[in-house]
Amino acid sequence: DTGVSQDPRHKITKRGQNVTFRCDPISEHNRLYWYRQTLGQGPEFLTYFQNEAQLEKSRLLSDRFSAERPKGSFSTLEIQRTEQGDSAMYLCASSLVGGGSYNEQFFGPGTRLTVL
Amino acid sequence: GEDVEQSLFLSVREGDSSVINCTYTDSSSTYLYWYKQEPGAGLQLLTYIFSNMDMKQDQRLTVLLNKKDKHLSLRIADTQTGDSAIYFCALSGGSYIPTFGRGTSLIVHP
Numbered sequence: 221d222t223g224v225s226q227d228p229r230h231k232i233t234k235r236g237q238n239v240t241f242r243c244d245p246i247s248e249h250n251r252l253y254w255y256r257q258t259l260g261q262g263p264e265f266l267t268y269f270q271n272e273a274q275l276e277k278s279r280l281l282s283d284r285f286s287a288e289r290p291k292g293s294f295s296t297l298e299i300q301r302t303e304q305g306d307s308a309m310y311l312c313a314s315s316l317v318g319g320g321s322y323n324e325q326f327f328g329p330g331t332r333l334t335v336l
Numbered sequence: 337g338e339d340v341e342q343s344l345f346l347s348v349r350e351g352d353s354s355v356i357n358c359t360y361t362d363s364s365s366t367y368l369y370w371y372k373q374e375p376g377a378g379l380q381l382l383t384y385i386f387s388n389m390d391m392k393q394d395q396r397l398t399v400l401l402n403k404k405d406k407h408l409s410l411r412i413a414d415t416q417t418g419d420s421a422i423y424f425c426a427l428s429g430g431s432y433i434p435t436f437g438r439g440t441s442l443i444v445h446p
Contacts, residue, residue: 224378251432253433260344260438260439261438261439262340262424262426262436262437262438262439263379263424263436264436265433265434265435268433276431276433311378311379313378313379315432317432323432324381324384325381325432325434326381327378327379327380328378329376329377329378330378
């Protein structure tokens with residue numbers, strides 16, 4: 221397995237447009253997380269899935285944001301009506317919870333979004 | 337919520353030891369982590385410590401936890417230029433969702 225992958229790596233869009241990002245986790249991992257990281261800050265939690273169920277959402281996840289993990293494998297994060305304040309790096313991570321494993325999160329390289 | 341504070345920059349000479357410090361407010365955190373982020377790459381978990389431990393050593397890395405002062409540190413022995421990166425302190429409870437500090441940029445010069 222090559223680790224967590226994210227697509228695209230970079231996205232430039234105009235304010236008001238919709239964007240969608242994809243994350244492919246490590247194949248046997250049952251948890252998938254989305255974070256946002258702005259310049260000079262640490263990652264901030266947005267939401268996570270256990271299998272296909274979205275179990276927690278941060279208050280940072282406004283109603284313009286929606287995330288899905290339809291078959292418990294890859295996930296998509298959509299931002300509707302983008303604003304300049306949405307410009308950030310969007311990070312995905314996956315982990316294996318249960319079965320005696322520690323739940324180490326493995327991060328993807330991120331998708332850098334620039335909203336003009 | 338949890339507040340996690342780190343100094344923003346640390347500059348060391350190659351071969352010296354680096355010590356990166358972190359303070360936090362929530363004493364109920366169960367797991368305390370150190371992550372490394374290199375330019376253009378995702379975060380990499382370097383090491384973690386349980387809240388019932390005082391110290392953990394892993395090759396060149398030593399983690400010290402002072403629960404009374406809510407202080408976590410990461411010592412890198414024999415720092416190399418390849419250690420130049422941003423280091424994040426993070427804490428979590430039973431949900432395993434970490435709260436990150438702002439990161440410390442470690443600059444290693446010859």
